[in-house]
Amino acid sequence: MVESTPTGRAGDGRVPLSGALREPGPVSVAALRSMPQREVTVTFECRTSGLRRHHFSGPLLLEVLQAAGPRFDAGERKDRLRFLVSVLGRDGHRAVLSWGEIDPEFGNTAALLAVRMDRRDLDEEGPHLVVPGDRCGGRHISRVAEIKVCADDPLWP
Ligand SMILES: Nc1nc2c(c(=O)[nH]1)N[C@H]1C(S)=C(S)[C@@H](COP(=O)(O)O)O[C@H]1N2
Ligand SMILES: [Mo]
Secondary structure (H helix, E strand, O other): OOOOOOOOOOOOOOEEEEEOEOOOEEEOHHHHHOOOOEEEEEEEEEOOOEEEEEEEEEOEHHHHHHHOOEOOOOOOHHHHHHOEEEEEEOOOOEEEEEHHHHOOOOOOOOOEEEOEEOOEEOOOOOOEEEOOOOOOHHHOOOOEEEEEEEOOOOOOO
16 A cells, blocks of 8 residues: 655655765665664653564664765764754654764764564565664654755754
């Protein structure tokens, strides 16, 4: 079944990557699965549904974004700190991460774009953002529809 999204795109599991990238474009779940896979079991406390536990596997969000060529000076650590990553779910739920948060030289959070959840492939519904270590499940965004990378100062252009 094809599902419509807030961005008007069909739900074929492909995720558009856009923004401050040298090679923007949609990334398929198959492409995500061809990258080095990480596995993680996460436990989080949801305000409404209580204690949740899931097993995920997929590539690091950082590696997916690096492959799309973020427009920063790779040799200059501080330059990456200007970048934000906005992840949108098909239902309109959105969370924003900073590049510094997922960069190994800084926060080193091993955020995944999971292609498998609890032994279930996510090809049709689309990948999930997984942020290990979060106490609340709010940033485990299911059915990711779009990822945007934003540089510089998005609040006061
Ligand atoms: N797309 C999307 N993903 C989402 C949410 C949402 O509203 N939309 N809610 C989050 C919250 S608050 C929680 S606690 C977890 C719950 O996931 P689960 O029911 O699969 O354990 O999903 C997260 N992922
Ligand atoms: Mo939640």
